[in-house]
Amino acid sequence: MSVRSQAYAAFRICYFNGIIPLWRSPLLMAAVFLTPFSFLFFLFVIAPHALFPYGVVGGVLFTALFTGNGMLNDCAYLRLERQLQQVFVASPVSPLAYILGMALSELAFALPAMTLFLVILFLIQPIGVLAALGIVGLLLLTWLMATSLGFFISTLFSQLREIWPIGTLVFSLLSIIPPVFYPATEIPAPWRWVAFVAPSTFAAQLADRLAGLGGGISTGVPFVDSPYFDLVGLLAFTLLFGAAALFFARWREN
C-alpha cells in the first residue's frame, strides 16, 4: 500500500473506531468531560481564584494527555478481548497507519471537551491568534506523545485486568501530580526539578506561557528558563514515546 493509502487507512480507522461510536453513543463523551471538569470545579471552590486559569489550562492538557489512557485501553481491548488487532496485523495495513488511526479516534473522543476548555480559556484570558495557534499545536504534540505511550504500554501485557490499573496509574501520574492544574511555583523550591521527570510538566509550562500565565520553574539558567527548553523537552519525550510505539511495541508476539 502506498503512503497515501496508509494515510487513508488511518482516517478510515478513526472513522469507525472514533466517529461512528461517538455518533451512536454520545454519552461516551461523558467520561472525557467528567474528570477534568471535576478537578476544575474543586479548584474553583477551594483554591484562590487567581489559580483558576491554570486549572483551565490544566483541563485542556488533561484532556489531551488522557487520550493516551484511552489509546491504551482501546488497543488492549481490541487486541486481547476482540482479537481485532490481529485482523489488521495480518493485512497490508502498516503499524503506523493502525497506530495513527487509533490515535485519531482518541482525538475524536477528546475534541469536544478540549474545545469547551479552549473556549473557556479564551473567554477568561486575552490570548492572541499566534498564541492560540501555539496552544493548538502544543495540544497536538501532547496527544501524539500520550497516544504513542498508550499504544506502547498496551502491547506489553497479555491480560486486560493487568492493563486497567497500569493505564490509570501512568496517566494519572502524568496529568494530576505534575504541575498541570497548578503552577510549578506551588511545589517547594528544592523539589521543583523533580517535576521535569514528567513530560506533562514541559507541556504545561509551555501552555501556561502561551496563555500569558506566569509561574514556570525558575532555575537561573537562561535556556532552562526559556520556552525553548520546554519545547525541546516535550519534543524529546514525543520522539522517545513515538519510537517506542513504532519500533519497540509488540506488533507481533514473541
Added chain:
Amino acid sequence: MAILEARGLSKTYRKGPHPVRALDRVDLGIERGRLFAFLGRNGAGKTTFIKIASTLLLPTEGELHLFGHDVVREPALVRREMALVPQEGKLFYHMTPREHVREYLRVRGVSAEATKSRTDAILDEMGLLGYQDVPALRLSGGLQQRTLVAMVLATEAPFLFLDEPTLGMDPFARRQVWEVIRKATGRGSTVLLTTHYLDEAEQLSEELAVIEGGRVLYRGTGEALKSTVRREVRVQFTGAIRPEELQSFGKVFAERGRTVVLTTRASVRELTEVALARGAEVTVGPVTLEEAFLELVGRGIEEEE
C-alpha cells in the same frame, strides 16, 4: 509449487515456570489454490502455526515462506497477500455487518466501487442481508462469527487463514460458509483452515494434516487417512447383543443406543454372522474421519508416552 513452505518450524512458549513446545520441527508445504485443513486436539499447535504464518507470532526455530517471502524477515511483503479470521475473534460492537465488511475493505485499500459490489455480494452469500444494518451487539454469536468471516473472505486475498471459522454457527450457516470458502479457492485463493468439526474438514479440504503435540502425524487426503487406520470398517448393531461379546472383534462402544464395533475387513463377515444369528440389525460402512482421527491421534499419544 508450494506457496506456503515451512521448514523445521518450532515454537516454544517460555512464559511461566515450564516452557511449552507448541510446534516441533514442522515441515509443510501448501500449493496454490488448495484448501488445506489442520486437524488436532486443543493445544496441538494448529493456532500457533497459523499465528506464525500470518505474521502474528515469531517462531523459535525454523523458517516459513509465503509466496517466496520469509514471514520473519519480510512481514510487510507477506501481509499484502493475506487475510485472517482469528480464533474467537469478535466484532466492533457498535458497527453493523455491512459497515464491518465495507470498512475493512476500504482500510485494506480496495476501491470504493469494488468495495460496494463485494460487500453486497458477500452479505448475500453469507445470508447476512437481513441483518446488514443491525449493530453487532444485537447479533447472535453465530451471526457475529459469520460477519467476521464475511469481512475476511470479501478481501479476496491470495492467502486466507481461517482459524476455526465456523465456530458457534448452526449447520445451515456452516454450509453457507463452506460454499463461500469453496468459491474463494475457485477464484484462486489458497485457504489454510483449522477446525474441530471433522465433517467440515472432510467436506471442504482437498488435503489435511493432523497435528498432535506440535508434530505433524499425518498429511494427505481425508480418504487416505481413513485407509491408514488398523480397523477400517464400522459395524453398527441394534438389538439384543451385549458389547462384551464383541470385544474380540475390535474396538466396541455405544453410540445413541446402538453398539458400534470398529474392526478389520477380515473380521466383518464373522462379526455380522454372529450378530445376525442373534437377531440384531446390522449396518456396515467405512470408518468416519473422526474415528480415523481419534485412532491416529490416540496412537500418537501412546507412542509419545
